[in-house]
Amino acid sequence: MEDRSLGGGRISVPVVGLGTWQRLEAAAAAGRHRELIGTAVTAGIRLFDTSPMYGDAERLLADALDGRRDEVFIADKIWTPSAQEGAAQLARAVDWYGGRVDLMQIHNLVSWPAHLPMLQAARDRRQVGLIGATHYSQAAFGELAELMRSGQIDAVQVPYNPAQREVERIILPLAGDLGLGVLLMRPFGEGDLTRRPPGQVELEPLRPFGVTTWGQALIKWGLSDPRAHVSLAATAHPAGSRRTPRPDHRPGSARTSAPTWNAWPPRTDQPGRPPGPAQRRPRGTRRFHHKAYEFRRMPAHGCACRSRTAQHAGEAALARA
Numbered sequence: 001m002e003d004r005s006l007g008g009g010r011i012s013v014p015v016v017g018l019g020t021w022q023r024l025e026a027a028a029a030a031g032r033h034r035e036l037i038g039t040a041v042t043a044g045i046r047l048f049d050t051s052p053m054y055g056d057a058e059r060l061l062a063d064a065l066d067g068r069r070d071e072v073f074i075a076d077k078i079w080t081p082s083a084q085e086g087a088a089q090l091a092r093a094v095d096w097y098g099g100r101v102d103l104m105q106i107h108n109l110v111s112w113p114a115h116l117p118m119l120q121a122a123r124d125r126r127q128v129g130l131i132g133a134t135h136y137s138q139a140a141f142g143e144l145a146e147l148m149r150s151g152q153i154d155a156v157q158v159p160y161n162p163a164q165r166e167v168e169r170i171i172l173p174l175a176g177d178l179g180l181g182v183l184l185m186r187p188f189g190e191g192d193l194t195r196r197p198p199g200q201v202e203l204e205p206l207r208p209f210g211v212t213t214w215g216q217a218l219i220k221w222g223l224s225d226p227r228a229h230v231s232l233a234a235t236a237h238p239a240g241s242r243r244t245p246r247p248d249h250r251p252g253s254a255r256t257s258a259p260t261w262n263a264w265p266p267r268t269d270q271p272g273r274p275p276g277p278a279q280r281r282p283r284g285t286r287r288f289h290h291k292a293y294e295f296r297r298m299p300a301h302g303c304a305c306r307s308r309t310a311q312h313a314g315e316a317a318l319a320r321a
C-alpha cells in the first residue's frame with residue numbers, strides 16, 4: 001500500500017482508509033465487526049475514520065482493534081454544538097484509543113470556533129496528533145476555506161468522486177497551496193457508483209496499473225489527484241462475505257491491496273508538476289482510448305481533457321443506473 005504525507009509532511013498514512021458510517025454497526029449486527037477491521041488492517045488499510053455521529057462506531061472500532069491500536073491511524077471527530085460536550089467527546093475518544101487520537105476533526109464544522117482551542121490544547125498535551133475539519137456539502141465550502149486559510153487546521157475531509165467534484169474549484173487548490181492534508185469521503189458516492197459497475201472488458205485498459213475492479217478504479221480516481229492523501233471507503237463486508245458474487249473490490253478484501261497504488265500515472269494537469277518517471281506509461285502498455293481509462297485523466301484547472309468528461313466511466317455508470 002502506498003503511503004502519503006498528511007498535514008505538512010509530518011505523518012505518513014496509507015492512501016486507503018476505512019470509513020465507519022453506518023457500515024461498522026451493520027457489520028457488528030452480523031457479528032463481523034472484528035473480522036472487518038482485522039481484515040482491513042491485514043490488507044494494509046491502517047487508517048479508520050469515525051465519529052460520535054456514527055452511533056456505536058467509535059466503541060466498536062476500539063473493541064475490534066484489540067491489541068492492534070499502535071498499528072493504525074485513527075481519524076475521529078467532535079460533533080456537537082456544546083464546548084463542554086466536545087471536551088467530553090474528546091475524553092471518551094482518548095480513552096478508547098489508547099491515550100491519543102491521531103487526527104481529530106470537527107465534524108461538518110459544527111461550532112468550530114468553540115472546539116478549536118480545546119483541540120489545540122489537547123494537541124499540546126499530545127492527546128491529539130493533527131486537527132482537521134470536515135464537511136459533506138458544497139454549501140459549506142466557503143466557511144471551510146475560511147478555516148483553512150486561518151492556519152488553525154492541518155487537514156480537511158471532503159467528498160470527491162466522479163459524480164461529486166465541487167472540491168476541484170476551491171478546496172483542493174487551497175489545500176495544495178497551504179500544504180494541508182486531504183481525506184476524501186464517499187469515493188463510491190455512498191454506494192450509488194457501485195450499483196452498476198462496468199464489466200471486465202471495459203476495465204481491461206486499467207489492468208496494467210493493477211486495477212481489476214470498479215471499486216479499485218473509483219478509489220484510484222480520487223487518489224490520482226496528488227493533492228489528495230487518503231480515500232475513505234466504507235463497507236460492512238469483510239472479504240468474501242457477500243451472498244451474491246460481486247467484483248471483489250471492497251476495502252478489507254485481499255484484492256484491494258493488490259493494485260500498486262503508486263503505479264497509477266499521476267495526473268498531468270497539476271500546475272508546476274512536471275512529469276516524473278512514475279508518470280510515464282509503463283513499458284509494454286498501450287495508449288488507452290477506452291472510456292474506462294479516460295476518467296483517470298480527471299479534468300481540473302482547465303485541463304485539456306475536460307471535453308472528454310462525458311466519457312467518464314463514472315458518469316457512464318451513472319447514466320446506465
Ligand SMILES: NC(=O)c1ccc[n+]([C@@H]2O[C@H](COP(=O)([O-])OP(=O)(O)OC[C@H]3O[C@@H](n4cnc5c(N)ncnc54)[C@H](OP(=O)(O)O)[C@@H]3O)[C@@H](O)[C@H]2O)c1
Pocket residue numbers: 018019020021022023049050107108134135136157184185186187188189190191192194195215232233234235236237246247248249250251
Ligand atoms: N461529514 C463527514 O465528515 C462525512 C460524511 C460522509 C462520509 N464520511 C466518511 O467517509 C466514509 C465513506 O463515505 P460513505 O460511507 O458515505 O460512502 P462510500 O464509501 O462512498 O460508499 C459506501 C457504500 O458503498 C457500498 N460498497 C462498498 N463496497 C462495495 C462493493 N464492493 N459493492 C457494492 N457496494 C459497495 C457500501 O455498502 P456495503 O456495506 O454493502 O459494502 C456502502 O453502502 C464514511 O464511512 C465516513 O467515515 C464523513
